[in-house]
Amino acid sequence: MIDLWLGAAALLLVAALMMLWPLRRRQRMDRVDRTALNVALYEERVAELEAQARAGDLTEAQLAAAKGEASRLLLEDTATADARQAPLTRQLTWLVVIAVLVLPLAVLGLYRQWGAADGLALYREMQATPQVDSLEALIDRTQRVVKVQPENGEAWYMLGRAYISAQNPEKAADAFGNALARLGEQPEVLAQLAQARYFANGNKLDAESALALDKAIELDPQQPTALGLLGIAAFEADDFAGAIRYWQALQQGMAPDSPGAQAIQGGIDRARQRMIDAGQTPPEAPVLLAVKAQISIDPALRATLPDDASVFVFIRDPNGPPMPLAAKRLTLADLPLELSLSEANAMLPGVHLSAEQPLELVARVSLDGDARSGTHLGRVDDVHAGSDQVYQLVINQPVE
Numbered sequence: 001m002i003d004l005w006l007g008a009a010a011l012l013l014v015a016a017l018m019m020l021w022p023l024r025r026r027q028r029m030d031r032v033d034r035t036a037l038n039v040a041l042y043e044e045r046v047a048e049l050e051a052q053a054r055a056g057d058l059t060e061a062q063l064a065a066a067k068g069e070a071s072r073l074l075l076e077d078t079a080t081a082d083a084r085q086a087p088l089t090r091q092l093t094w095l096v097v098i099a100v101l102v103l104p105l106a107v108l109g110l111y112r113q114w115g116a117a118d119g120l121a122l123y124r125e126m127q128a129t130p131q132v133d134s135l136e137a138l139i140d141r142t143q144r145v146v147k148v149q150p151e152n153g154e155a156w157y158m159l160g161r162a163y164i165s166a167q168n169p170e171k172a173a174d175a176f177g178n179a180l181a182r183l184g185e186q187p188e189v190l191a192q193l194a195q196a197r198y199f200a201n202g203n204k205l206d207a208e209s210a211l212a213l214d215k216a217i218e219l220d221p222q223q224p225t226a227l228g229l230l231g232i233a234a235f236e237a238d239d240f241a242g243a244i245r246y247w248q249a250l251q252q253g254m255a256p257d258s259p260g261a262q263a264i265q266g267g268i269d270r271a272r273q274r275m276i277d278a279g280q281t282p283p284e285a286p287v288l289l290a291v292k293a294q295i296s297i298d299p300a301l302r303a304t305l306p307d308d309a310s311v312f313v314f315i316r317d318p319n320g321p322p323m324p325l326a327a328k329r330l331t332l333a334d335l336p337l338e339l340s341l342s343e344a345n346a347m348l349p350g351v352h353l354s355a356e357q358p359l360e361l362v363a364r365v366s367l368d369g370d371a372r373s374g375t376h377l378g379r380v381d382d383v384h385a386g387s388d389q390v391y392q393l394v395i396n397q398p399v400e
Contacts, residue, residue: 138162146178153182157189160196169199190216191225198229205233222344224250231267240271244283247271252288252344289353289386290342291315291326295363297335298396301376307333310366311395312374315341315383318360325351325359332365338390353385363395374399 142159149155160175176193183189194209194216201209216226231246247264254261272282295313297305309332314324326345330337341361343351353359361383364374378395 135162135166139166146175151182153179156182157192160192164192164196164199169196172196173200185215185219187216187220187223188225190219191223191229195225195229198233203236205229221346222249222252228264235267235271238274240275240278241280241283243271244268244275248285249344252342288342288344289355290340291353291359291361291383291385291391292338292340292387292389293361293380293383293391293393294338295330295335295378295393296395297332297365297376297378298394301396302332302335305332305365305375306367307331310369310371311335311363312366312371313339313341313361313363313393314347315359315361315385318358318381323347325353327371329371335395342385355384355386357385359383359385361391361393363393364399365395 139159139162142155142162145155146152146159156175156179160172160179163169163172163175173193173196176189176196180186180189180193190212194205194212197209197212198205205213213226213230216223217230220226227246227250231243231250234240234242234246247268251261251264251268254264275282293313295311311330311332311334312327313330314327316322316324324347326341326343327347328339328341328345330339343353359382361380362377363379364371364377366374375398376395377397377399378393379397380391380393383391
């Protein structure tokens with residue numbers, strides 16, 4: 001911050017000089033102007049007297065006396081004008097000096113009121129140390145970000161996630177509420193807000209949290225946080241069938257052998273056992289037809305693209321609308337990767353895949369994260385859901 005204050009001091013010095021210099025110059029000009037006027041009047045009077053002497057109207061003695069009187073009047077007029085001007089000049093000088101002294105204080109006060117010293121200090125800190133080394137440091141930095149930028153919804157969301165990690169659900173709920181107010185009804189924000197309120201309420205789902213979860217599912221039927229929390233709430237309310245349905249839907253968006261999918265399967269198994277113990281028939285696991293694919297990218301092309309570039313993999317009806325039937329978002333760092341696309345990855349509710357339906361499998365690389373644009377793609381035609389075949393899709397074509 002030293003450079004900021006040095007720069008401000010330099011600007012204030014320039015401003016003071018700009019205020020004092022015209023005053024000094026005016027004093028000098030006023031003195032010169034008054035003297036020149038009096039001298040001109042004196043010379044005009046002397047010329048008039050000499051003309052009268054030449055005309056014989058004045059004797060030599062009278063001419064000398066008149067010239068002496070004119071000289072005396074010149075001196076008196078100059079002194080009188082200076083005496084009248086001196087108090088005004090002194091007053092104006094003091095006013096300017098006071099203004100010069102008050103200006104730095106006024107500027108400092110206004111900067112403290114409306115300036116962004118905290119924001120500048122935070123920006124420089126983040127430039128110097130982009131990554132923090134502890135959760136406490138992350139919370140502290142994000143708190144300062146939202147203080148400087150209270151309308152930054154993304155910062156409020158990050159603060160909420162940090163509070164959740166620190167097991168402080170009350171503050172997390174407040175942060176997610178601020179994020180929701182600024183970002184609008186986004187599924188992830190709604191789900192995180194409901195989860196924070198659930199934990200803060202002693203692992204109970206209140207009416208506001210339930211509404212937030214319903215809205216999140218409405219906007220994104222595969223929202224994982226919402227599905228997981230709804231399954232937990234249903235299980236604790238002894239609605240084991242509902243818990244199974246929510247968790248099965250959540251499981252469809254995961255790789256079958258992933259730790260998350262296995263954990264969800266453990267919850268499903270416990271819910272099934274509870275239903276069996278109560279003499280109830282558990283719901284059958286849904287059978288979803290899927291397109292299996294091995295996604296890769298041409299090595300020469302891969303070397304020219306960044307790791308964080310988005311890769312959108314989707315299936316669509318080649319004879320239908322351009323909207324994908326199901327899609328997943330990856331990054332180039334994930335490739336090569338084997339995955340499956342099914343109704344669980346549907347873009348809209350009500351999507352149904354059949355084994356007879358010919359589909360088109362596409363993977364598109366996007367540098368700006370927009371699924372509608374891209375730089376390169378790969379395509380496989382005539383693929384079928386439910387087939388045991390693993391389709392090989394290589395990204396190797398430029399987008400035309």
